[in-house]
Amino acid sequence: MLSKIPTILEKIKKEDLDKEILRIAIIAELDAVNLYEQMASLTENKYLKKLLLDIAREEKTHVGEFQTLLLKLDEEQVRELEKGKKEVEELMEE
Numbered sequence: 001m002l003s004k005i006p007t008i009l010e011k012i013k014k015e016d017l018d019k020e021i022l023r024i025a026i027i028a029e030l031d032a033v034n035l036y037e038q039m040a041s042l043t044e045n046k047y048l049k050k051l052l053l054d055i056a057r058e059e060k061t062h063v064g065e066f067q068t069l070l071l072k073l074d075e076e077q078v079r080e081l082e083k084g085k086k087e088v089e090e091l092m093e094e
Contacts, residue, residue, distance in 0.1 A: 007024075009021070009024075018073060019070060019073055019074050019077075022066050022067075022069055022070040023070065025062075025066045026063055026066045026067060026070070029060075029062045029063045030059075030063060032055075032056070032059040033060055033063070036052045036053070036055050036056035036059065037052070037053065037056050039052050040052035040053050040056070
């Protein structure tokens with residue numbers, strides 16, 4: 001993983017541990033997406049490019065899987081994501 005785990009898991013409260021694990025997993029998947037897409041942009045081999053972009057798409061699916069579970073476990077996260085969505089929609093209306 002390119003990103004360093006941003007917290008010491010042993011110090012997390014037991015009731016928050018699964019949410020933290022999910023967030024770290026999302027970070028790892030996003031790192032992988034960035035890595036594969038960057039490598040795809042560098043190669044001139046069309047087969048390698050196609051493979052790397054396909055794998056990047058799979059990693060995006062993994063992000064969605066982890067996020068779906070996180071949203072089931074963290075009601076505050078759901079509310080904050082909705083706030084963020086509304087702020088962007090308002091910004092785009094200007």
